[in-house]
Amino acid sequence: MAKGKTNAIRILDSKNVPYKIYTYESNDGKIDGVSVAQKVGLETKKVYKTLVVQGNNKDIFVFVIPVEDELDLKKCAKVAEVKKVEMVPVKDIQKHTGYIRGGCSPIGMKKAYRTFIDEQAANLDSIIVSAGKIGMQVEVSVSDLTAVTAGQIVDIIKN
Secondary structure (H helix, E strand, O other), X not given: OOOOOOHHHHHHHHOOOOOEEEEOOOOOOOOOHHHHHHHOXXXXXXXXXXXXXXXXXXXXXXXXXXXXXXXXXXXXXXHHOOOOEEEOOHHHHHHHHXXXXXXXXXXXXXXXXXXXXXXXXXXXXXXXXEEEEOOEEEEXXXXXXXXXXXXXXXXXXXX
C-alpha cells in the first residue's frame, strides 16, 4: 500500500483542506481509473482522472474528468482558448507535472497550469482524484479542488 505524504497531500494540509485518503494495491498493473474505483469500492462517477494536454501554442493544460468518460479535444481547445490541443505523450508527463502516469494529481504539479474540471463534478459534493502516486487516491470537495487548483468547471467530455 502507498504510504507517506505526497506533494498533493502536503498542499491540502497547508491550506487546511479536509480530505480522505484511499489506498489500493497496484501490483496487478491495473491502475486505470475504472479499476481503481473498483479497488477502493467507489462508484466510478465519483472517481476522476487527470489528463495533461498541450496547446498548439505549447502551453500545458490540465483536464479532470470522470474515469469512464473521454476527453473532447475540440471542447478542450475552446475552453483553453487555443486553436488545437493534443494529449501530452506519457513519456513527457513527469517532465511537465512532476507526476507519473497513473499517479498524476491535479494538485501540486510543478507549475500552476490552467485546470479545467468537467461540469459533472458540479453535481457532486466531492470527487476522488489521484493523491500524487500510484496506489493512493484522495477525496476532496469539488469547491476545495476548484479553489486549490484555480480550476474552472466546464463541459469537456465527449457526449
